[in-house]
Amino acid sequence: MYLKNIILNSFRNLGKVNIEFGKGLSFIIGENSQGKSNLIEAIYLLLTFRSLKTNYYEDMISFRSDFFYIKGLLIIKDKNQVIEVVGEKGKGKRLRINNKIQTNPDYLGNRFPAVIFTPENYNIIKGMPSHRRSYLNFQISQINPQYFHNLKQYNKILIQKNIILQERTKNMDILDSWDQQLIEYGAELIIKRDMVVKKINSLMKSIYKNIISHEEIDMVYKTFIINDVLSDKNKIIDIWKKMTLKTRNEEIKKGFSLYGPHRDEISFFMNGKEVKSFASQGQIKSILLALNLAEIYFVFEESGEYPIVLFDELFSELDNKRIENIFNALPKDIQIFITEVDKSKIKSKSGEWFKVEQGQVKKD
Amino acid sequence: MKLYSDSFEKLINELSRLPGIGPKTAQRLAFFILKMQKEEAESLAFAIQEVKNKIHYCKVCNNLTESDICNICSDQNRNKEIICVVEEPNDLIAIEKTRGFRGVYHILLGRISPMDGLGPEDIKIDSLVGKVKKGGIREVILAINPNVEGEATALYIAKQLKPFSVKITRLAHGLPMGADLEYADEVTLTRAMEGRSEMFST
Numbered sequence: 001m002y003l004k005n006i007i008l009n010s011f012r013n014l015g016k017v018n019i020e021f022g023k024g025l026s027f028i029i030g031e032n033s034q035g036k037s038n039l040i041e042a043i044y045l046l047l048t049f050r051s052l053k054t055n056y057y058e059d060m061i062s063f064r065s066d067f068f069y070i071k072g073l074l075i076i077k078d079k080n081q082v083i084e085v086v087g088e089k090g091k092g093k094r095l096r097i098n099n100k101i102q103t104n105p106d107y108l109g110n111r112f113p114a115v116i117f118t119p120e121n122y123n124i125i126k127g128m129p130s131h132r133r134s135y136l137n138f139q140i141s142q143i144n145p146q147y148f149h150n151l152k153q154y155n156k157i158l159i160q161k162n163i164i165l166q167e168r169t170k171n172m173d174i175l176d177s178w179d180q181q182l183i184e185y186g187a188e189l190i191i192k193r194d195m196v197v198k199k200i201n202s203l204m205k206s207i208y209k210n211i212i213s214h215e216e217i218d219m220v221y222k223t224f225i226i227n228d229v230l231s232d233k234n235k236i237i238d239i240w241k242k243m244t245l246k247t248r249n250e251e252i253k254k255g256f257s258l259y260g261p262h263r264d265e266i267s268f269f270m271n272g273k274e275v276k277s278f279a280s281q282g283q284i285k286s287i288l289l290a291l292n293l294a295e296i297y298f299v300f301e302e303s304g305e306y307p308i309v310l311f312d313e314l315f316s317e318l319d320n321k322r323i324e325n326i327f328n329a330l331p332k333d334i335q336i337f338i339t340e341v342d343k344s345k346i347k348s349k350s351g352e353w354f355k356v357e358q359g360q361v362k363k364d
Numbered sequence: 365m366k367l368y369s370d371s372f373e374k375l376i377n378e379l380s381r382l383p384g385i386g387p388k389t390a391q392r393l394a395f396f397i398l399k400m401q402k403e404e405a406e407s408l409a410f411a412i413q414e415v416k417n418k419i420h421y422c423k424v425c426n427n428l429t430e431s432d433i434c435n436i437c438s439d440q441n442r443n444k445e446i447i448c449v450v451e452e453p454n455d456l457i458a459i460e461k462t463r464g465f466r467g468v469y470h471i472l473l474g475r476i477s478p479m480d481g482l483g484p485e486d487i488k489i490d491s492l493v494g495k496v497k498k499g500g501i502r503e504v505i506l507a508i509n510p511n512v513e514g515e516a517t518a519l520y521i522a523k524q525l526k527p528f529s530v531k532i533t534r535l536a537h538g539l540p541m542g543a544d545l546e547y548a549d550e551v552t553l554t555r556a557m558e559g560r561s562e563m564f565s566t
Binding site for chain 2: 167
């Protein structure tokens with residue numbers, strides 16, 4: 001899978017852009033705040049219909065315009081896919097694939113998987129638990145549409161249940177109807193999360209050891225049910241049901257749902273110590289890169305297709321040896337976009353070069 | 365600055381309260397009504413008044429009717445032992461169009477949804493339980509929409525009816541007829557797989 005061509009209009013500071021990309025490496029060179037990251041964001045939005053920095057699409061519209069437009073030509077197994085994303089002031093953002101408007105654009109499944117590094121990724125380790133949950137949800141949804149559906153249903157049920165708990169209405173019998181569904185959908189989420197964290201973790205561990213350093217790193221999934229039953233749906237449902245009955249009065253008193261995947265966590269460890277509490281910025285970056293590489297192989301194993309890789313500000317805080325190791329660890333048939341200020345830092349012989357200057361993108 | 369006269373603005377406001385009608389469409393409709401013949405406009409107003417005056421809910425099943433009891437409930441050829449439970453009168457119409465169902469209906473006039481302020485006591489569940497309690501009902505078919513609110517409603521009703529000796533069934537979820545497996549979305553396909561049925565079952 002690769003992005004052959006992109007056309008942009010009025011996306012953040014980028015003016016009219018129309019460029020062709022190669023199948024492999026693309027280096028995007030430019031001084032700070034010329035639009036490099038905006039180009040990465042546009043590609044990411046095109047592939048995933050998600051934004052990076054803000055969830056509010058109007059912020060992505062250039063101040064000179066009332067809309068932004070992104071069009072990409074994607075080649076998947078020799079087939080052309082034309083993707084268009086339009087954001088219009090006051091009208092929301094829309095997605096068209098091969099000229100067909102998508103009625104359910106947030107639905108990620110079977111779309112175009114992407115792996116991304118941006119400075120925002122530090123939140124996966126240092127941010128709030130909700131950052132890690134949404135990271136995990138994104139990874140699983142990209143390869144499993146059923147998961148995305150279950151997640152949406154779960155969130156809706158949770159809202160409905162919490163309203164009953166908050167209102168303390170007289171008829172608490174109705175809680176059973178919501179709990180039964182919450183548990184059913186929640187169990188599916190737990191099983192998938194456990195499975196995916198284990199898969200990505202085993203890839204990440206060996207990648208880290210091979211290309212970065214000898215330390216033992218681990219990503220661990222934590223939920224409210226003991227680890228050894230997490231692959232067994234019936235057992236999860238059984239345990240959860242019992243907990244629900246036992247804690248119902250407490251839930252009514254507190255006014256919210258005490259247990260469920262909406263309170264899950266993932267933690268990162270280095271030699272058994274939690275990374276968040278001691279690791280340096282450089283160490284965290286190394287772990288995040290190992291995680292990115294693991295995601296690439298994970299998507300490939302699950303879908304048979306390599307994702308498109310976007311690395312924004314990859315090289316800062318990394319020494320040349322590590323950069324070289326990372327390049328060597330990347331699969332060959334994969335499209336990668338890398339932004340960089342300092343051209344001399346890149347020693348790659350292959351690849352294409354693009355220059356970003358004052359919102360203009362040109363082949364170099 | 366005031367753009368419209370009071371009465372015209374009032375009409376636009378009233379029209380924009382209708383579902384699917386935004387301020388722009390409301391304005392277009394209001395202009396259209398303004399240009400109508402007087403008799404035409406009055407006939408529209410009268411039709412609105414008339415449905416509000418004449419149509420009410422059936423005393424037995426909550427269907428829309430102009431008499432006390434609706435056509436279906438008063439039909440002697442209908443099997444009163446089988447009740448099909450639906451959310452709204454238009455769901456009833458959808459099933460009636462199939463001509464495949466010869467039982468009677470019970471319309472809930474809503475579904476349980478706490479975020480819309482609707483609990484079990486706000487829809488017609490009690491009267492359904494009352495009917496079943498009275499006896500003479502063999503089967504209750506829950507034909508409620510397959511979303512989380514519909515599911516919560518169905519689970520709650522099933523629980524209320526459990527003490528009585530009545531068969532409780534619900535519609536199958538799965539693939540639409542004429543669909544190609546290749547093009548079915550994965551969620552539907554998974555549901556259809558879970559709800560598969562045996563061929564030649566006896």
